[in-house]
Amino acid sequence: MVTATTPKITAKDYRVEHANDWCPGCGDFGILNALQQAVAGLGLRPHQVAVFGGIGCSGKAMYYLPVYGVHTLHGRVLSFATGAKLANPELTVIAVGGDGDGLGIGAGHFVNTGRRNVDLTYILFNNEVYGLTKGQAAPTLAMGLQPKSLPEPNIQGQINPLLLAMAVGFTWIGRGYAYNVKHLVELIQKAIRHPGLAYLDVLQPCPTYNDLHTRDWYAGKDRGDGRPRLYLLEKEGYDPVIPADADAATIAAKTQQFIAKAQEWDDRIPLGVFLENRAVPHF
Amino acid sequence: MVTLYQRGGPATGMPTRTEQGDLLFAIRAGHSETPRLVLASGDLVEAFYDAVQAFNYAERYQTVVVHLVDKALASTTCTVPPFDLEAIRIERGELFVPPADTDGRNGYKRFALTASGISPRALLGQPGGTHWLTGGEHTELGRVTEDPGVREQMMEKRARKMELALREIPREEKFKVYGDAEAPFTVMSWGSNKGAILEALQRLADDGLAARLVQVRLLWPFPADDLQPFLDSADPLVVVETNYSGQFAQLLRAQTGRASDYLVVKYNGRPISGEELYRALCAIARGCDERRLVLRNPWE
Incomplete structure (x- = not known):
């Protein structure tokens, strides 16, 4: 539950002076910045927020916030976050972690958290590699791709986290971009406000190990016409809402629409709210 | 608080059969020297109250408590007196009381170095108590560190909690004595x-x-001093366990220097019966040559 207690709180109140070992130019800085602005913008005081981190570069984000910050076990971030929310429903609970943490070792927790529509927000920093351990293929890396740490192209298939999130029951699904902080702030706030389980995928270029999907690649600088790959769903009139009283036909149509958007990649990559399902009861 | 219900291994092993094979695992599992308490219940009534106490100790000592039961106990059905719910206390341990009107920027030390080793705990969401929790070694503030001095302080702080537990936990929770309390013939x-x-x-x-x-009920930290008078007067000392290697006997010897005179074990997945144990104890009382007696179920 979100309760504004003071209008005075600003992103500055969410800054923490603490040595940071993220690489220069890392997308994590954009996400942290957006997270600080988002919770401050909602008027939340630090003690009303608990941020749970997985293991990996991304999981350390909780050390740079003056909130209740819990660095958990590899792949188990959603279990800790769920427990905290059940123990104290007044808390705004946010889980942060990487693609390897959440979709590799943590895949079982990802799936089963989806079955319980607990009111928490999961922000997955998606850079397709295991950045902390020198750039091995993460579960989100497509088959055949070869970022610079791989001795040969990836021989395994990829998980599409948006499709997986929908399949297992996440009721709010969105995607942001680490270098579009303004848009990301709005997405994080929407995810927090959603009264159920929210999954926010954040495309987060890893400047050190992912030399394929770089900031320039997302910006389309490799293409002849220089057309950016990223676009905003809301600018194309996409309506993600499944109303509380939706009939089966509406739910089926929204699901089809979601699946089509969640599979767009390479040429055009959508950002924004993909799904807001109000038809599922929440904890 | 971890309920560890033991059964025969290895791996899937014998899923529907009993064993007391996890004692040393419960005490040592995990890397490093992580402090924990290990309690073992002897029957269903004990198991009920021990489960409550295990939660209380987990909060009081802010550490892992393993409640050891086994398949035989978990699958037992029996009639017991109604549990005395009025007698149950729920302890939350030492809680942090924040200074008035703060907003989480008061430098609260979640892992403050105290004489007892226990640091007052803030509950998630409490005003004035924000802090960091981590599985990494940490400073008093909860910041990850590999500083050798801080490491020593934190290792010693955690060790102090175990010493405190040994001092505070009442003797009847550490072990119980049944039968003729003065008799030298001692089954442990x-x-x-x-x-x-x-x-x-x-x-x-x-x-x-x-x-x-x-009947030893607090297996870790091991109540060696409290047991010493019983070990001194035991003749013979017979250890009875449902495992192959005599894990309790090993633990007892490691912690007190006292080896068992006789070890009675059973490791075929079946619980020990009063009849077969009576026969084994009779043999011991007659001064049998075997020092390790294996109970079997040849008719099954």
Whole structure:
């Protein structure tokens, strides 16, 4: 539950002076910045927020916030976050972690958290590699791709986290971009406000190990016409809402629409709210 | 708080059969020297109250508590007196009381170095108590560190909690004595063997042989000092366990220097019966040559 207690709180109140070992130019800085602005913008005081981190570069984000910050076990971030929310429903609970943490070792927790529509927000920093351990293929890396740490192209298939999130029951699904902080702030706030389980995928270029999907690649600088790959769903009139009283036909149509958007990649990559399902009861 | 219900291994092993094979695992599992308490219940009534106490100790000592039970106990059905719910206390341990009107920027030290080793705990969401929690070694503030000095302080702080637990936990929770408390013939055991042992002791008493059971209930930290008088007067000292290697006997020897005179074990997945244990104890009372007696179920 979100309760504004003071209008005075600003992103500055969410800054923490603490040595940071993220690489220069890392997308994590954009996400942290957006997270600080988002919770401050909602008027939340630090003690009303608990941020749970997985293991990996991304999981350390909780050390740079003056909130209740819990660095958990590899792949188990959603279990800790769920427990905290059940123990104290007044808390705004946010889980942060990487693609390897959440979709590799943590895949079982990802799936089963989806079955319980607990009111928490999961922000997955998606850079397709295991950045902390020198750039091995993460579960989100497509088959055949070869970022610079791989001795040969990836021989395994990829998980599409948006499709997986929908399949297992996440009721709010969105995607942001680490270098579009303004848009990301709005997405994080929407995810927090959603009264159920929210999954926010954040495309987060890893400047050190992912030399394929770089900031320039997302910006389309490799293409002849220089057309950016990223676009905003809301600018194309996409309506993600499944109303509380939706009939089966509406739910089926929204699901089809979601699946089509969640599979767009390479040429055009959508950002924004993909799904807001109000038809599922929440904890 | 971890309920560890033991069964036969390895791996899937014997999923529907009992064993007391996890004692040393419960005490040592995990890397490094992580402090924990290990409690073992002897029957269903004990298991109920021990489960409550395990939660209380987890909060009081802010550490892992393993409640050891086994398949035989977990699958036992019996009639017991109604549980005394009025007698149950829920402890939350030492809680942090924040200074008035703060907003989480008061430098609260979640892992403050205290004489007891216990640092007052803030609950998530409490005003004025924000802090960081981590599985990494950490400073008093909860910041990850590999500083050698801080490491020593934190290792010593955690060790102090175990010393405190040994001092605070009452003797009757550490172990219980049944039968003739002064008798030198001493059976020492733990967990669900209790019922069979009490039956066997009764039959020995009917035969005119006085014997006692020392049922150890706090397995870690090990109550070596409290047990010492019973070890000194034990003759013979018979350890009874449902495992192959005598894990409790090993632990006892490691912690007190006292080896068992006789070890009675059973490791075929079946619980010990009063009848077979009575026969084994009779053999020991007659001064049998074997020092390790294996209980079997040849008819099954």
